[in-house]
Amino acid sequence: MKPPLLKLTNVNSYYGKIRALNNVNLEINEGEIVTLLGSNGAGKSTTLKTISGIIKPKSGEIEWNGQNLVNVPPHRIVESGIIHVPEGRRIFGGLTITENLELGAYTFRKNKKWIKEGIERAFDLFPRLKERSKQIAGTLSGGEQQMLAISRGLMGNPKLLMLDEPSMGLAPIIVQEIMHNIQEINKQGTTILLIEQNAKAALRLANRGYLIEIGNIIMHDSAEVLREDDRIIRAYLGA
Numbered sequence: 566m567k568p569p570l571l572k573l574t575n576v577n578s579y580y581g582k583i584r585a586l587n588n589v590n591l592e593i594n595e596g597e598i599v600t601l602l603g604s605n606g607a608g609k610s611t612t613l614k615t616i617s618g619i620i621k622p623k624s625g626e627i628e629w630n631g632q633n634l635v636n637v638p639p640h641r642i643v644e645s646g647i648i649h650v651p652e653g654r655r656i657f658g659g660l661t662i663t664e665n666l667e668l669g670a671y672t673f674r675k676n677k678k679w680i681k682e683g684i685e686r687a688f689d690l691f692p693r694l695k696e697r698s699k700q701i702a703g704t705l706s707g708g709e710q711q712m713l714a715i716s717r718g719l720m721g722n723p724k725l726l727m728l729d730e731p732s733m734g735l736a737p738i739i740v741q742e743i744m745h746n747i748q749e750i751n752k753q754g755t756t757i758l759l760i761e762q763n764a765k766a767a768l769r770l771a772n773r774g775y776l777i778e779i780g781n782i783i784m785h786d787s788a789e790v791l792r793e794d795d796r797i798i799r800a801y802l803g804a
């Protein structure tokens with residue numbers, strides 16, 4: 566079997582003296598959608614920040630494509646194919662959709678053709694963005710802003726796309742649309758690590774899932790098994 570694309574081994578991350586990740590072990594294989602579930606404050610975003618190099622783990626190993634990621638600066642991690650779409654979207658509100666997408670391609674900034682094709686791909690995936698390509702991003706709806714944030718991430722040509730709560734605050738119909746598009750992105754060859762409070766939607770999409778509580782991974786299994794698990798059902802899927 567192929568080794569995992571990404572492998573975290575006993576990763577410990579701290580904010581000052583407070584330990585936010587406690588010996589986290591997590592693997593992602595090429596082509597998978599993996600979801601990371603957990604309540605508020607469990608350490609989900611911290612896990613993504615640690616992978617993308619925003620937080621340096623105090624100990625533990627992160628292997629990516631056979632390369633060690635600990636101590637690699639964040640921009641190098643982006644260039645190596647890991648893109649993190651953070652919580653709360655953080656698009657450039659004063660710029661148009663197209664300008665936001667162009668900025669997402671900064672690792673390829675010399676390749677105009679690649680940028681043009683990337684924008685076309687984003688517009689194929691999210692036709693709503695195409696209709697509004699000259700609209701100032703700050704005036705977009707929440708759902709459209711999320712679509713833009715994901716599309717901007719794709720402009721960096723990720724091998725692994727990490728999405729932090731893409732459905733946050735959105736109406737169910739838009740959540741469905743975004744989940745469908747995440748699946749589409751995966752089918753086109755991008756591996757996905759998805760953080761979701763909407764466990765139902767995430768477990769419908771994912772191959773496998775991890776459950777994190779107070780910095781500890783307490784369970785991991787196939788999505789089918791997690792969907793039937795009493796603990797998950799009680800805490801995350803509703804009775």
Ligand SMILES: Nc1ncnc2c1ncn2[C@@H]1O[C@H](COP(=O)(O)OP(=O)(O)OP(=O)(O)O)[C@@H](O)[C@H]1O
Binds near residue numbers: 580583604607608
């Ligand atoms: N910048 C920070 N400084 C200090 N503590 C932090 C910081 N960011 C997060 N924490 C703490 O680390 C723990 C994990 O936070 P994290 O943001 O990873 O949780 P989360 O699972 O993403 O939660 P949520 O679902 O609310 O987004 C929490 O106890 C949080 O208060």
Ligand SMILES: [Mg+2]
Binds near residue numbers: 609
């Ligand atoms: Mg979070």
